[in-house]
Amino acid sequence: AQSVAQPEDQVNVAEGNPLTVKCTYSVSGNPYLFWYVQYPNRGLQFLLKYITGDNLVKGSYGFEAEFNKSQTSFHLKKPSALVSDSALYFCAVRDSNSGYALNFGKGTSLLVTP
Amino acid sequence: SQTIHQWPATLVQPVGSPLSLECTVEGTSNPNLYWYRQAAGRGLQLLFYSVGIGQISSEVPQNLSASRPQDRQFILSSKKLLLSDSGFYLCAWSGTPGGYEQYFGPGTRLTVT
Numbered sequence: 001a002q003s004v005a006q007p008e009d010q011v012n013v014a015e016g017n018p019l020t021v022k023c024t025y026s027v028s029g030n031p032y033l034f035w036y037v038q039y040p041n042r043g044l045q046f047l048l049k050y051i052t053g054d055n056l057v058k059g060s061y062g063f064e065a066e067f068n069k070s071q072t073s074f075h076l077k078k079p080s081a082l083v084s085d086s087a088l089y090f091c092a093v094r095d096s097n098s099g100y101a102l103n104f105g106k107g108t109s110l111l112v113t114p
Numbered sequence: 115s116q117t118i119h120q121w122p123a124t125l126v127q128p129v130g131s132p133l134s135l136e137c138t139v140e141g142t143s144n145p146n147l148y149w150y151r152q153a154a155g156r157g158l159q160l161l162f163y164s165v166g167i168g169q170i171s172s173e174v175p176q177n178l179s180a181s182r183p184q185d186r187q188f189i190l191s192s193k194k195l196l197l198s199d200s201g202f203y204l205c206a207w208s209g210t211p212g213g214y215e216q217y218f219g220p221g222t223r224l225t226v227t
Contacts, residue, residue: 032214043120043204043218044158051214088156094214100146100163101173102216107156 002027002095006105013081013112021076021108023091030096033074035065038088038107050074061085081112116141120205120219128227133178133192135222137205140186145207147188148216149180152202164188200226 004025013019025031032051036044048059055067065076076089088109092102117140127133139145149161160173162180170180177196181189188205202223206216 034215036218041202041221041223043220044206046215046217049215090156090158100165100208101148101160104158 002031002093002103004091004093004103004105006089006091006108008108009106010109010111013110015083015112015114016080019076019078019081019085019110019112021089021091021110023074023076023105024072025074025091025093026072027093027095031072031074032094032096033065033067034092034094034102035059035063035074035076036090036092036104038090044090047076081110083112083114086110086112116207116210116217118205118207118217118219120203120222122222123220124223124225126225126227127195129197130194133190133195133199133224135190135203135205135224137188137190137219138186139207142186142207142209144185145209147182148206148208149188149190150204150206152204152221154201158204161190195226197226200224 006023034049035047038044047063048057050057050067058064063078065074067074088107090107091105094102119138146165148163150158152158164170164182167182178192202221204221205219208216
């Protein structure tokens, strides 16, 4: 079975400060990990993924994420937050041993204040 | 480049009425296709996925059904809507070479009254 947890319902950060959105996962095989962003009444936009290789992956809009196998985490980060980054962020996992489905976390609402 | 379309964008239907939501993908062939529902709040629930024409896998027993009549067309249907069917329905596709990520459409907001 595969699962993903986003422990924070909401993260607040001031513009210009670094941001972190947390994600932990559980899989039986190797994890394929993803981050998505959703703006109100819109579909999800793909930000970045970890499949294999370098633990630090870079994605769209200046976001990056670090895969930590020992802590089973895949936290999303950005060095300097923008007000326009305010949105709902989803972490997702797919187990290499399972089928095609992605298992999504419940989402973390990011609010960046001016 | 690939694009994914969903329609309608919004829909208000009475309880007991039928439903048909359509999703089409352009710019790729033989994609995997998915239907999700996002209830008020946040979580995404996978409803159906398809790896080819006529091949549908149901993840959760629902008052809904899905069909894939063409390679890049995915339809979500119901014969009789329930109040609990209200939500935001998202279609997605995957299948880029070497990639496992899914790409989502703009969604359909369904309100059952």
